[in-house]
Amino acid sequence: MTQKKYDAIIIGAGIIGNSIAYELALKGYKTLSIDKLGGSGFGSTAGSCAIIRLYYSSPEGVALAREGYYYWLDWPKYLKTIDPAGMAYYKNTGAMVYKSEHNKNLAPVMESLDALGVGYLELTPEEMKQYLPNPDLRSFHPQKRMDDPDFGKPTGKSINGAVYVPESGYVSDPKLSTHNVEIAARNVGSDFMFNTQVVDILKKEGRAAGVALKDGTIIEAPVVVNVAGPHSYIINRMAGVEDKMNIKTRALRVEVAHVPSPAGVDWENTGIITSDSDTGVYTRPEVGNHVLIGSEEPACDPLDYVDPDDYNKNFTDQLKTQAMRVAMRIPDLPIPNKDQGLVDLYDVSDDWYPIYDKSDLPGFYLAIGTSGNQYKNAPPVGSFMSELIQYCESGNDHDKTPLQYRMKYINRTLNIGFFSRNREINQDSSFSVIG
């Protein structure tokens, strides 16, 4: 069988994979994206809350998120296309992040925001009330499980206040946004194969040389990129690179709850994003006048690392626990008996920071360990991963002299070595979805 010749194969057609394909294609690479599911964004991207927020524990995290934010504002212009299936869009809501000892009362975040010139308001508990329907602003920290008799009992008179960042929001439809990128990439020559599983990474003369598919087909290319989301560690094992990485990735099972807004409150149109480190949950307004609730992994909650091909897709007590943690804060929030929401996977790295890097196998690249918080960064990640591939393929040693990437919107340099597979575990991390 004669095949098209590809310059790069991208394993995974999620938001990150497609962004890399698009950016590589813009640089003239002939790319092939392969996904075992039926379409773009059908993997963990489909379950994403798609929140675009700026608070991260590291200055690099804040800067990258700010850079990403501008791409979402510019979406159709960036993709230079209109997808007939519709275009995803960014909806600005503002985000309120609660201060706590846990996040050093947000001092590092405010410092990063100041450095970038991003506007924000520091709110006292009293001032927070204008953003929330009838809240209870006592402290409930540390969090407990629902069966603990002290669950929901206040532990302090007041939380410490919050930081409100007006330029924050979410993308209307993460799956559609990934399809948008597919269309943009196809326009510049990328190919896509769906319902196709990669089962091995080919090697030739000490380099990656392509992939083997489940049906036995072999596709050759000098560059292979692992963007397999929660399956990333499986692909790394195929390539034989996992043992050589200091930071590893695993699939974490998570639940997201949907509950109706309090009666009389139009949360869908007037609600904000909240990140409450005191109760350990984050929220986002959801269509149908619902509140969508994710966990910030408080210490009492066990982390459920699973086999990404065989895990419990039913709700557990975790879902209600998360809903109840918001209900502590918003006493009028109704909690239906029937659980609603979703179960999905994060690809979590040892320090909850992503790995954007080369690997010990020349030609084999990594964009993994996205730890539940990298949707927003996908476009700039696509951009610097394509530069990284060019940089390494033209003979540079990224491990010794890491690529310095220019973020075009915020006009700053990002040291891509920050995302190295061989870094020490970053102790500044929140070790949670916050990153």
Added chain:
Amino acid sequence: MQIYICVKHVPDSAAHITILDKNRIDESISFLLNPYDEHAVTEAAKIKNNTPDSEVIAVCLGKNDAEKTIRSALAMGADRGILITCDKNYDSMVTALALKAAIEQDGTPGLIFTGKESIDAEGMQTMFRIGAVFDFPVATNVVKLDIEVDKAVVDCELSGGITNTYEMSLPCVLGAGKGLNTPRYPTFPDVVKSKKKPVQKIVFTDLNIKDSPAGMRIVELEPLHQARQPKEIKGDAGFVAKEIIRILKQEAKVL
């Protein structure tokens, strides 16, 4: 007046349900208060608020875990609960006898509510069997209810959307339908209060329920695979839109 609501602890119908040994389901999924019973609890709480000296008691026959369902009913407005604990599932005849025994031990029912059906077995029989063992009148799929001095005036929805109005003597048994009210879901303070409300536990065997002469048992459970029957609507966008509206109105009857 004592208002009893018979509530059932049922598997979440949205869960991935696995059948074991061809006759039971894997119960390691979430269970919850039967959705129709939510309407019963909401209605009972409403009547209680308008009727001095009344009390709402949630009664459930179920395994130990069913206490959760009683707590849900308490969070939605019931005052206390009675859990008849058992270690297997019983048919509607035994269930009715057990509920009657527990209710009689406890007090004097002025009204008994159930949901119009349970979403797991969908037997739609328990309310009639309760009526039979108590010798009380029964109405089901109740969508409107007025309690007067010595009677209940109820609207029941029959198939095809027809509604009949009945006057019933009290006490009576009512199977709550969806149209009866919008369930008032509990808030955090409701849940906290519900934890302090009493739940009495009775062991099923202590009720000495005699075997009924007839009974029902599950011989075999099989998952229902419903094939989709897609139909393509051809034509221009205007026609397609009109056709969809017509189908939603006339065939699906949702508009």
